[in-house]
Amino acid sequence: MSNVGVYFSDFFDIDEDIIESYGAVNISLINDLPLFIDPFLLFNSERIEFQRIHQEMISYLLFLQVQTEKSAVLTAGMRKAWFSFSEVKQTWLGFSLSGNSGCGMGNDFAVGLHAGLGSIFKGFGCRTVTKGLHMEKLCLISPRVGRDKISDFTANFAKQYLLEYTEAFAKTYLKESQCAEFSVQKVYFNWKTTSWASKSYYLPNFNGDYVLLTPKAMLTRDDTFINRSDMIRNLQQIAPSISDEALRFELNTYFTDTLSKKKKELSQTEKNHKAEELVRLHPELIDYYIRFKEENESQATSVSKEKVREVEILFNEQVAQLISLLNKSTDFYNTIPDAHDEAKKRVHFLKHVIEDQDGYRLFYSDGKPIKREADLQVIYRLVWFGTPLDVNREVNNGRGPVDYKVSYGANNSTLVEFKLASNSKLKNNLAKQVEIYKVASDSKRAIKVIMYFSAEEELKVISILNDLGLSENDDIILIDARNDNKSSASNVKIEKSI
16 A cells, blocks of 8 residues: 555555455554444444344443442442453554554543443333433433443454454464464453453464454444434434423423524533433433434444545545655655654655645545544654654643654654644644744744645634744744645646646
């Protein structure tokens, strides 16, 4: 795919078409791709093995519910043995902006799960409204349990299947030198001993750790098919299906009071707050929402396929093209660095490829510019791999948002931050760092890269920089990714030759 090793196919020297035909995602082994396992896709799948994963997860939740009834207090031993789960980082999928180690599930999830099973989630095993039981119900109840936690929990129950799925691939397609035998912890739950069991597998070996491939059919991005914000948006769709007259009346009253055009216009935050209050008072709305999603289950598969394809186009195909352009047209991957000067030089290489070599096209998806800053940051991280520089995320150190730390040795580093001009907080972000940009002797000088996609965004950035007195600062680099002011690079060459 590229001369620079980024993807599974690169590191294991295997045709990406083989991975495609196997049904798996060609993951990056540099940075997580923003995909995750959606439990509803397992529930709704025609594949027996996927349904089995979902049933195993539900059975385990019912087991935990029984344990919660026996012990109202979550002891340390109980939490560690039954309620705590690690992120399955070897899938290289998720929400990490550097590498493949996310923040994990932590104690908050364990405490929240135990509390939920003992209170509002208590009737989990009893259903009168929905067709099935769904783990996502927990995220509908608690705003602290989001898509990442649901995905991490689900991945733990898909783990045994993923290990077997990857082992079969490794034995069929990979060389013996590319694989190793790994003893994997917490593979499956032993119902006889009520404890998690380990098992050994023959798997792809990358830097001393195993790698897991994941079928596209169980993946999505953005959010699970059943999720809290979608429930809030769809309350009006749920109303007609509610059999309880009093509840239906109260829900319709909510619509009249909150959404009526005659009322003073509420902000979306205020509307969401009122909706959440209504759900808290009437948790049975959650079951009606889940049934609504079950009745529209065909959307889950079609939407997830589209989203997975979008990720593949953006983070695999288009990033590979960008890497190829940088490799072919510049010295991006060849120079020996002083961190600050070389980091800036590489940003200018990137700017040149985007503005003058048709690279701007690779920052559009389905004809629309990328509007997620996190997506740009992942692209940025993937592109940087293969340089002599070490590029990693650095936690917030008081200077503002998290930056990339670009270094070459312990005492040779600089910070690089990649932002979208459309970011509503861009001015505040720059204002907080004005003094840093003005002190040229600062050993941690920061380079700010701002990408814009329209003339309006360009004017906005220029205005902000003028207001802050930063318009002449050469550590702030603007990249023009507009698609309405450029000739094709091939056309430019023809024009020059004429």
